[in-house]
Amino acid sequence: MTVSHMSTSKLTAASLHRRHAVEKRFRAYGVVAIVTALVFLIILLSSMLSKGYSAFFQAQIRLPVFFSQDVIDPKRTNSSEIIARANYQILVRNALKARFPDVKKRREVKKLTMLISRGARRHLRAMVAHEPSLIGTTQEVWLLASGDADMFLKGAIPRDIPEKSRRINDRQIAWLNALEEDGASRRRFNVNFFTAGDSREAEQAGIWGAIVGSALTLIVTLILSFPVSVTAAVYLEELSTKNWWTDFLEVNINNMAAVPSIIYGLFGLAIFLNVMHLPRSAPVVGGIVLALMTFPTIIIATRASLKAVPPSIREAARGLGASPAQVVLHHVLPLAMPGIFTGTIIGMSRALGESAPLLMIGMVAFIVDIPQGLFDPASVLPVQIYLWADSPERAFVEKTAAATLVLMVFLVVMNATAVVLRRKFEKRW
Amino acid sequence: MKRAFILIAALAGFIAIPAQARDQIRIVGSSTIFPFTTAVAEEFGITTPFRTPVVESTGTGGGMKLFCAGVGTRHPDVTNASRRIKKSEVEKCVRNGVTDITEVKIGFDGIVLANSLKVPRTSFSLRHIFLGLAKQVPANETGATLQPNPYEKWSDIDSTLPKIKIKVLGPPPTSGSRDAFAELALEGGCKTFSDLKAMKNSDKNTYKVVCHSIREDGAYVEAGENDNLIIRKLEADTNAFGVFGFSFLDQNQDKVQGSLVNDVSPEFENIADGKYPVARSLYFYVKNAHMDIIPGIEAFVSEFTSDNAMGKDGYLIDKGLIPLGEDERKQQIEKLSM
Numbered sequence A: 001m002t003v004s005h006m007s008t009s010k011l012t013a014a015s016l017h018r019r020h021a022v023e024k025r026f027r028a029y030g031v032v033a034i035v036t037a038l039v040f041l042i043i044l045l046s047s048m049l050s051k052g053y054s055a056f057f058q059a060q061i062r063l064p065v066f067f068s069q070d071v072i073d074p075k076r077t078n079s080s081e082i083i084a085r086a087n088y089q090i091l092v093r094n095a096l097k098a099r100f101p102d103v104k105k106r107r108e109v110k111k112l113t114m115l116i117s118r119g120a121r122r123h124l125r126a127m128v129a130h131e132p133s134l135i136g137t138t139q140e141v142w143l144l145a146s147g148d149a150d151m152f153l154k155g156a157i158p159r160d161i162p163e164k165s166r167r168i169n170d171r172q173i174a175w176l177n178a179l180e181e182d183g184a185s186r187r188r189f190n191v192n193f194f195t196a197g198d199s200r201e202a203e204q205a206g207i208w209g210a211i212v213g214s215a216l217t218l219i220v221t222l223i224l225s226f227p228v229s230v231t232a233a234v235y236l237e238e239l240s241t242k243n244w245w246t247d248f249l250e251v252n253i254n255n256m257a258a259v260p261s262i263i264y265g266l267f268g269l270a271i272f273l274n275v276m277h278l279p280r281s282a283p284v285v286g287g288i289v290l291a292l293m294t295f296p297t298i299i300i301a302t303r304a305s306l307k308a309v310p311p312s313i314r315e316a317a318r319g320l321g322a323s324p325a326q327v328v329l330h331h332v333l334p335l336a337m338p339g340i341f342t343g344t345i346i347g348m349s350r351a352l353g354e355s356a357p358l359l360m361i362g363m364v365a366f367i368v369d370i371p372q373g374l375f376d377p378a379s380v381l382p383v384q385i386y387l388w389a390d391s392p393e394r395a396f397v398e399k400t401a402a403a404t405l406v407l408m409v410f411l412v413v414m415n416a417t418a419v420v421l422r423r424k425f426e427k428r429w
Numbered sequence B: 001m002k003r004a005f006i007l008i009a010a011l012a013g014f015i016a017i018p019a020q021a022r023d024q025i026r027i028v029g030s031s032t033i034f035p036f037t038t039a040v041a042e043e044f045g046i047t048t049p050f051r052t053p054v055v056e057s058t059g060t061g062g063g064m065k066l067f068c069a070g071v072g073t074r075h076p077d078v079t080n081a082s083r084r085i086k087k088s089e090v091e092k093c094v095r096n097g098v099t100d101i102t103e104v105k106i107g108f109d110g111i112v113l114a115n116s117l118k119v120p121r122t123s124f125s126l127r128h129i130f131l132g133l134a135k136q137v138p139a140n141e142t143g144a145t146l147q148p149n150p151y152e153k154w155s156d157i158d159s160t161l162p163k164i165k166i167k168v169l170g171p172p173p174t175s176g177s178r179d180a181f182a183e184l185a186l187e188g189g190c191k192t193f194s195d196l197k198a199m200k201n202s203d204k205n206t207y208k209v210v211c212h213s214i215r216e217d218g219a220y221v222e223a224g225e226n227d228n229l230i231i232r233k234l235e236a237d238t239n240a241f242g243v244f245g246f247s248f249l250d251q252n253q254d255k256v257q258g259s260l261v262n263d264v265s266p267e268f269e270n271i272a273d274g275k276y277p278v279a280r281s282l283y284f285y286v287k288n289a290h291m292d293i294i295p296g297i298e299a300f301v302s303e304f305t306s307d308n309a310m311g312k313d314g315y316l317i318d319k320g321l322i323p324l325g326e327d328e329r330k331q332q333i334e335k336l337s338m
Helices: A005-056 A080-085 A088-099 A106-113 A120-130 A147-153 A170-181 A208-239 A244-258 A261-273 A283-307 A311-319 A324-352 A356-360 A381-389 A395-425 B002-016 B034-047 B060-067 B087-095 B126-133 B176-190 B194-202 B204-212 B227-236 B246-251 B268-273 B297-304 B326-337
Strands: A057-066 A138-144 A185-189 B026-029 B054-056 B078-081 B101-116 B136-138 B146-148 B168-170 B220-222 B241-245 B256-258 B279-287
Touching: A005 A057, A005 A395, A057 A088, A057 A147, A080 A120, A088 A106, A088 A120, A106 A170, A120 A138, A147 A170, A147 A395, A170 A185, A208 A244, A208 A283, A208 A324, A208 A381, A208 A395, A244 A283, A261 A283, A261 A356, A283 A324, A283 A356, A311 A324, A324 A395, A381 A395, B026 B034, B026 B060, B034 B054, B034 B078, B034 B297, B060 B078, B060 B087, B078 B297, B101 B176, B101 B227, B101 B246, B101 B268, B101 B297, B101 B326, B126 B176, B168 B176, B168 B227, B176 B204, B176 B241, B176 B279, B194 B204, B227 B241, B227 B246, B227 B256, B241 B246, B246 B256, B246 B268, B279 B297, B297 B326
Parallel strands: B026 B054, B026 B078, B168 B220, B168 B241
Antiparallel strands: A057 A138, A057 A185, B078 B279, B101 B241, B101 B256, B101 B279, B136 B146
């Protein structure tokens, strides 16, 4: 560089304006990028919220239900088995007929019973099982409205279109209005949504089964992936010498991180189901498959945080006579832990949002019972969302959005924990 | 670190425990039948002492593969199919020891061509659908010579059709509904050309290629397996038509309308009578060898075929299933009791 002092300052002066402009534009690009990302996030969140919030409320209808001895336990056996198997749908139908005595025709009665959820039977049965003395009495009971009635009461079915194009006909609207005038219909917080398993009736479908399934799956994933990945990372970073073999491993680990997740599902199907004969749809298999997927994330994060521990720590420890194992376990690893935890949580939240690999091992399934253990059939939250999104019934639209909101809350909590952990324990040198 | 190894060892030991005998029915198969089977499964779980069956949505082909993989608790007991079992699948079943299976027909499903309620209803013939969507179409009246599909607007095919660009949103090739649509609607229109019809006997493979291939120039848009998504797109784009199952039309009659096909509207009664031309039968298959191993299969099948479920006023009908005639349903039940 042989530019004279004079020409340099001239050049500088001339380009100063341009450089400032570039600087400004550079900042503006950043702001635009952030704003774009925020706008998309807000659109996503607000569309989910506007569609999903109504799922947290559920219409109920009050009916005077006569717990007829003849229907529940005609032979007066008082056996809990017989009481549990009785046809409680008849009680619902009779209660509706008693409330609207002018409805006589079979088809009309059917239309009338379609206002009440088919799950109402379960509620009545639980009431009797809990309190057998109800038999023979008449009680005012709040029953779940059916999905269609619920949608209508929430305004999701417009009233001003031709009757033929509506899921709820004029007669049914008149009945619902009559009930409303009596104060016999109300909206309540939908507790059921958080406590029940899946159901084909949207009004009684809940996400608890999926949450338990997700929890069981993630426990297996964590137990498996955390120790294995951390050990592998420590070996690669601290103990091994760099040669073609460790290079080979490194390439493969980075490769694993980029493999599409469905491949892990295919692998799980081939090994765990077809060779090891583990049960289909079980969280234990789901957990192992997701653990395989999580390994590279945690290994890479762990190696990065081990690298961030300054060599002076290791040298000081060694200087005081610590063995390699002591150096790692007593000094390097504890200092790297915040970073390792962050990596693990990010890996876990990725696993929580995953559904593709679970398709192959049978977790994309309709499962009503809440899973009780690692070998019970289970589905997970993203799978539940996928199944509901695919259901024809209108009432599942809001459930889909609401379940997505719940999943997002879990993800936000996990990622926020990662940030907090990092802030709290991070050491800077 | 030691603790970590112990954990891994413990987990490995845990996994090695052999799978317990199964006391829960497992069902796989068609995603079209999934909403019906799950409804029966739930009802079965409530009204009987047996556990609620696990129902997987794997698609008809995927279900057959699992179903035919063998006998034993590792393999599913029932598979749903939106078409009849194929000869190759029966052979595979037999090779794996699944020799004794029962076929039960549960009802019908109509495939509809629908558009937004905001625009007038359209009336297609099968020939219109074929000419609008096939990859190759006849260049003359009999179909002796073929040309790549030249039609851009529906009105290019027939002046009675709307003057809008041909745009149909439908399922991807992996879907059973797409197969059924090609077989019933496209082939139905294809057969109206005499030379193409004659080809069925002389050159079956070419016939299939010509009659089943859907155009790939953008007029047919693969919209994924999610029919709710198609309905939302139809609401937004009033010039588009969508292809999906009757149950989605039934649930969304305030948003979309089914076009007439050969002057028949896709209504419940018309599909049940067999008047609506784009309808198919739905089945499930039971592995008889499992009847003694897994508790409740018999009870499940009788719940499925009961008047309460499959009958003309049953709860499956509310879910969009088109029922069998009363006689045919009785036949199915008789077949089971043999």
